[in-house]
Amino acid sequence: MLxxxxxxYQDRLKKTKKKMEERGIEVLLVTDPANMNYLTGYDAWSFYVHQMVAIAIDEPQPIWLGRYQDANGAKVKTWIYDENVIGYPDxxxxxxxxxxxDYMAxxxxxxxxGNRNIGVEMDHYYFSAKAFERLKKGLPNAVFKDGGLLVNxxxxxxxxxxxxxxxxxxxLAERAMHHGIESIRAGVRxxxxxxxxxxxxxxxTEEFGxxxxxxxxxxxxxxNTGIPHLTWSDRKFEDGDSVIVELAGCYQRYHVPLARTxxxxxxSPHLEKLAPVVTEGINNVLEKAKPGVTCGEIEEVWRKSIGRYGLEKEARLGYSVGLGYPPDWGEHTASLRRGDNTVLQPNMTFHLIPALWFDKYGIEISETFRVTEKGSETLTNYPRDLIIKHPFIFNQHEGEIS
Amino acid sequence: MLxxxxxxYQDRLKKTKKKMEERGIEVLLVTDPANMNYLTGYDAWSFYVHQMVAIAIDEPQPIWLGRYQDANGAKVKTWIYDENVIGYPDxxxxxxxxxxxDYMAxxxxxxxxGNRNIGVEMDHYYFSAKAFERLKKGLPNAVFKDGGLLVNxxxxxxxxxxxxxxxxxxxLAERAMHHGIESIRAGVRxxxxxxxxxxxxxxxTEEFGxxxxxxxxxxxxxxNTGIPHLTWSDRKFEDGDSVIVELAGCYQRYHVPLARTxxxxxxSPHLEKLAPVVTEGINNVLEKAKPGVTCGEIEEVWRKSIGRYGLEKEARLGYSVGLGYPPDWGEHTASLRRGDNTVLQPNMTFHLIPALWFDKYGIEISETFRVTEKGSETLTNYPRDLIIKHPFIFNQHEGEIS
Structure with a gap:
């Protein structure tokens, strides 16, 4: 079932313990749901209450600590022995x-x-300021260290x-993008x-959901295309509108994001000029991306590529991507930006999203790529360009669902 | 557009300031996205980076502080003056x-x-342990207080x-439940x-999305019906299966959850016996729910109602519900459980979900209700019972989407 x-899982745990040793951490309290999943297989929408997986450097088994009603899920969805699954009362x-x-302490x-060097994920989602205060109070003999991004x-x-x-x-991402774009025309919400x-x-698909x-x-x-993180509304598309679509396919909690405009x-003339500049920049980046190159060097290629057209981008170009839970599919480690010295290695995966936003418009064309032995490959195969929907061609398959 | x-919004701000005064808080740093929305209208999927709305007790305007690329959204989606929207570099x-x-400090x-009594939402999502550490370091002359649940x-x-x-x-909840249940039959994933x-x-609907x-x-x-917070998989339904469906309709970020089995x-004989007990319990609770009654008294009605059948429930029965962002639609204030002395008042809204889980099966039938002037009313109207899908009746409308 896992x-x-x-x-x-044993290999992941071993690598985690090696890093714990390097950082002087004897017990790592993993509260990030993606990291809990990565180490144990645990997968449920229970991260709206406090929960953790505790990894002791000298114990072969992690301990799952969470709400009593979720303990059954931890028994079924992880490789942890049942006796290491401990639930707190409601x-x-x-x-x-x-x-x-208090209970976990x-x-x-x-x-x-309780009296060891304890690592906590200081800046991860769901490890609140109060959670840390109560842990410190409950474990007065522990020495706390920042175990942030260790598993990441x-x-x-x-x-x-x-x-x-x-x-x-x-x-899944290609399929969702295809049908999403197919539905876009004037008058549709x-x-x-x-x-x-x-x-x-x-x-x-037929084979998997x-x-x-x-x-x-x-x-x-x-x-609103100048505002990157807006979700949808009941606004109806109008002729001439541009629409930015950013989505991800997700399988076993692994994400492949994809954005198109x-x-x-x-x-508009603005967009028409911008699109080939962005596409050229992406092509140049993908050509550069290979083992041994740093994230900062990738950014430099992009900067020079768009600089030739007098453009600049303030925000990072992309980030390491993979396993995730709301609110983010990014891994919070390597970013494709100036000064990031992470060296690309085979089987690293990045969402390259060199979006450009202006006051009243913007453009997003993105690719998720994998670093291969000698270069890189994109994971989706979708036309890398501004996509034009001709208003007078009505698609016959529209509305057909399954 | 708001x-x-x-x-x-002014009324909400006024009530918030009154509570700030009661708790001796001069500046409230609101980091919970639901509370940010409640006070300002801000609505975007930007809560995966640190952001806040700062409310100073003696200033008429809140201040929005977030990522530079999200500042445009804050200008468009809130009533805050543009000059009070401040973005930090990428x-x-x-x-x-x-x-x-560091930037916000x-x-x-x-x-x-910076040198005032500052309230922070200590146990809310997205206010991490590290966020608090850095704020304390950046504001050495501030006195920090727990402003948790103040806006809630x-x-x-x-x-x-x-x-x-x-x-x-x-x-929306009724509609989703109807079509979801319609699709359930043996062989469907x-x-x-x-x-x-x-x-x-x-x-x-035709009128609104x-x-x-x-x-x-x-x-x-x-x-798996014994495991409450599992999301879906590619498992195919089988004849005889029970299936728990818990969902919510959401409009302007306001939720109405609904669960059915x-x-x-x-x-199974178990389920057949349990269902009327749960329904009777819900009916008894809804009859009791009215202004002046406490949450604890509601729980007592439930406890006695199922106690007559030799049943007990460990977890709370429900919670205050409304505005929300992932990972939760609950408001984290009043819970329908023993010892909660919150007094019901008109226009309070609760998700009453007295689910029962056992090792290999469970049952969920829920209602979201509003406290009225003299009693209560459920917000959805959906058969309050175990729902039987007869395997040999194929629904002709199956698959029709729009």
Whole structure:
């Protein structure tokens, strides 16, 4: 039932422990749901309450600590022995008196881990300021260290099986993009396009279905295309509108994001000029991307490429991507930007999204690529250009769902 | 363009400031995206980076502080003056050197708010342990107080317009439930049902579309119905399976959750016995729910109702519900459980989900209700019972999407 075999989990755990040793961490409290999944297989929408996987450097088994009603899920969805799955009573949930970290501190103390060097994921989602305060109070003899991004660093290089899952996610991304764009025409609501994308992303292919992506489809249209993180509304597309579609296919929680910009009818002169510049920049970056090159050097290629047209981009170009839970599919380690000295290695995967935003318009064309032995390959295969929807051609297949 | 008029935002701000005064907080740093939205209208999927709305007790305008590329969105989607929207440069994002809270501390100092009593949302999503550490370091002259749930307490009682949005969300929930259940039969993948639910939840009605819910559809089937927070998989439904469907309709970020249990063909004797007990319990609770009654008293009605059948429930029965962002649609204030002394008042809204889980099976039948002047009303209207899908009746409308 687990997405990877036992040996792959053992390998991940071994690499994690090696990094713990390097950082002087004896017990790592993993609260990031992606990292919990990566090390144990645990997968459920239970991260809205406090939970963790505790890794002691000298213990072969992790310990899952979470809400009592979720413990069954941890028994079924992980390789951890049932006796290492410990649930806290429900009165700890969203209470003004009790805090789950009080319980966890008590358990860690009882099993003799309370007075060690303890790593916590200081800047990860779902490890709140209060969680840390209560842990410190409950474990007065522990020495706390920042274990942030420790597991994420292990995640940077994917196994072949992980790449296999990402290739399935790529198929889901292409499919969702195809049907989403097909639905875009004047008079259609943004919400209808978002609904179509969601349907095809999840219903998947004959062979496999998809999962929820860590970010919902982003779908600004018209003047809102200058605002990157808007979700859809009931705005109706109009002739001449541009529409940005950013989505990801997701399989076994592995993401392959893909963004395209669509125009209903003839694009504005701005967009028409920008699109080939962005495409050329992406082509240049993909040609440069290979083992041994740094993320900063990748950015330099992009900067020079668009600089020839008098353009500049303030924000980073992209980031390491893979396993994720809401609110992000990025891995928070390597970024494609100036000063990032991460050296590309085979089976690293990046979402290259060199978007350009202006006050009233913007453009996004993106590719998710894998570093290969000698170069790079994109995971999706979708026309890398501004996509023009001709308003007078009505697609006969429109509306056909399954 | 804002979902509420200016006066409603002013009223929310006024109530928030009153609570700040009661708690001795001069500046409240609101980092919970639901609270940011509630006070300013801000709505975008940008909460995967650090951001906040700062409320100074003696200033009429809040200040939005977030990523530079999201500042345009804050200008368009809020009633805040443009000059109070401040973006931090992109090199602060997911960096190992720079932290957005350093920047925010600097701004707060510059505008003379750095040496005051500052409230932070200690246990809310997205306010990480590190965010707090960096704020404390950047504001050495501030006195920090826990401003947790302060805005959430204001959110407990809805305005009539909020209730109006929830009634639209209820229509979306009914529609998604109807089509989801319609798709359930032996041989269909869980992912197909999840895709259908997502499509109808978002595509909405002729009059209005829907949004993403803060929790994706939860859809355990077969033996997994004992595990509450599992999302869907590619498992195919089998004759005799029970399937739990928990979802929410969402409109203007207001949620109305709804859960039902479905059986393909004849249910097991366990389920058949449990369903009327749960329904009777819900009916008893809804009869009791009225202004002046406490959450704890509601729980007592449930406890006695199922106690007559020798049953007990460990977890809480429900919680205050409304505005939300992933990962939760619950408001984290009032819970329907023993010891919660919150007194019901008109226009409070609760998700009553007295689910029962056992090792290999479970049942969920839920209702979202509003407290009225004299009693309560459910927001959705869906058969309150175990739903039987007869395996040999094929629905002709199956697969028809729009």
């Amino acid at each position: 997405p990877f075999d036992f040996l792959e 009165y700890y949930v969203h209470s003004d008196k009790y805090h789950p970290m 008590e358990i860690l103390t009882q099993i003799g881990q 660093e292990v995640r940077l290089i994917k196994s072949d099986q992980e790449i296999g899952y990402m290739k399935k996610a790529a198929i 943004e919400s209808e396009t978002a609904a179509k994308i969601s349907y095809y992303m999840i219903s998947g 998809g999962e929820y992506a860590s970010i919902v489809p982003l779908l600004p249209s018209g003047k 669509v125009n209903i009818g003839a694009p | 979902p509420f008029d200016f006066l409603e 090199y602060y994002v997911h960096s190992d050197k720079y932290h957005p809270m 600097e701004i707060l100092t510059q505008i003379g708010q 307490e204001v959110r407990l009682i809805k305005s009539d317009q909020e209730i109006g949005y929830m009634k639209k969300a209820a229509i 869980e992912s197909e049902t999840a895709a259908k639910i997502s499509y109808y939840m978002i595509s909405g 829907g949004e993403y819910a803060s929790i994706v559809p939860l859809l355990p089937s077969g033996k 479905v059986n393909i063909g004849a249910p």
